[in-house]
Amino acid sequence: MLTPTGDRKSKLRQVECRGGGASMEDIVIIGGGLAGSSLGWSLAERGHRPLILESTTIGGGGATAHSRGMVRLYDDEPRLVALNRDGIGLWADVEVSRPGIFRRPGMIYAPAPSNRSRIEEFARMESRAAYPAETIDGPTISGLCGLLGDHFRRSARSVLWEPLAGYVDPRAGARFFADEAVRLGASLVEGCTVVDLYPACDHVVLTTGAGRITARRVILASGADTLRLQQPEGLFARSINLTSFIDDIAGAPEICLIDEVSKGYIRPGCRRSYFVGGAIQKDATVPEELKVDNAAADAQNLALSRRILRTRSNSAIASHPGYDAYTSDFLPLIRLPPEEGGAGLFTGFSGRGAKYIPAMARRFAASLSGGVG
Structure with a gap:
């Protein structure tokens, strides 16, 4: 759970325990790059209705905007190899639905x-x-x-x-996952910058550039931009x-x-x-x-x-x-949010994530839903 410090404590005292009468989102995903969009898609597949907030356009900011998206099986970190294999299979499936996203020159x-x-x-x-x-x-x-x-x-x-290795277009991939998430019931707001977030009883308050959103659970999937809102140890x-x-x-x-x-x-x-x-x-x-x-x-x-x-x-x-x-060990920083009133993490992909992020998003969504990935 988030721990308020400094002026956030004074803000917290001003927030009503039920969100000040505002409607409350179940899950808010901050970030609409490859991580946030694939996570939104994976959660929507499992019946959730997440709200995805992106400060620019889908796939238009952070690592996704500039990634070259190389996809391969080998990694000198053995724990990533199984994820890479799952990711290759998932990208192959995506290519069937949206030709041109995954190219395989070897x-x-x-x-x-x-x-x-x-x-x-x-x-x-x-x-x-x-x-x-x-x-x-x-x-x-x-x-x-x-x-x-x-x-x-x-x-x-x-x-x-x-x-059979190659590369994906991360921006097109993010757009594909976001479109599928919306088709399955997710919501998406582009051009929405989250400038602060803090806990309030059983929910989290997010301050955007234009207003306030309350949510039971928040997932930070915004790459290095996560550090503007939190400073997780080791990131x-x-x-x-x-x-x-x-x-x-x-x-x-x-x-x-x-x-x-x-x-x-x-x-x-x-x-x-x-x-x-x-x-x-x-x-x-x-x-x-x-x-x-x-x-x-x-x-x-x-x-x-x-x-x-x-x-x-x-x-x-x-x-x-x-x-x-x-992260120092190149392993992603993954943390499920509490059931109510907290923020989770889906970040820290260390420049290597394009090949396995969608596969890990499915595992994350399964864990959040109490299922098996």
Whole structure:
């Protein structure tokens, strides 16, 4: 349950125990990104009628607005692998309903030499007929993507190849889940900024930019923006800087790639464009305190692209400065709200969540409803 401090205590004394006569929402979800919209959909599937509040437009703010949405099975945190598998299956189902949200060109994960044995063990243990994963060598890599640098092509080190991995469009995914949630009975308000929330007996009072809402339960699913309303222990804001490139001579890579050695990653875009990330990140208590030199980040991403790819002719065409809520162990911060008068958490996805957030939302909704996910 939320604990009021400072001036919130004086506010609390002014609030009537039954919400001051206002109508009361059962569940309010703060945040309409991929997390909040998929959670709204999952709750609506179970008969709840949540109210989703988004300060911008669905998928238009926070991490969702700038995420490249790479989807893969492997993670160096074993506890996320099962969630990733569920997430891949769910995104495949979404693609049937809304073609174009999930694209699967495959992904190479190039480990550091010290991690090679872990990658090989992962391929042995986790590969399935429905979702294969294998280690491959330099000559095979060359056949998959001719634009990769010569050091990949000549390398004797094994890399992990997931042919059915790829990427989602997080904004389109958020819009899909929000539309489905509304179709099932949820409510949605865009352009609604929550500036404060505090408990009052058996409910929570939310102050917005235009008025007040009362709710029995509140779920903060607003990524790093959660930190403007609460400061959960271990949660902090971290920048994520990506850059769009175009290359009229060499072209664009056809697959996704993550390189542990350089810390760079690449994702195809549309036609000749592609995205590169890996620039040095900054941390802060709240997003507003992040101090990032976008030009320097773009230059770092350019250097990474030319280290990973066999090109010197690419040029940056757009900068994508974003951020997310991180935890030190990269595990999400999930907390169910009390039955009445409290706030829960569905955040802390640490820049890795697009692949499994909808699957975790289903588990969260099942737990909230007293069922099994």
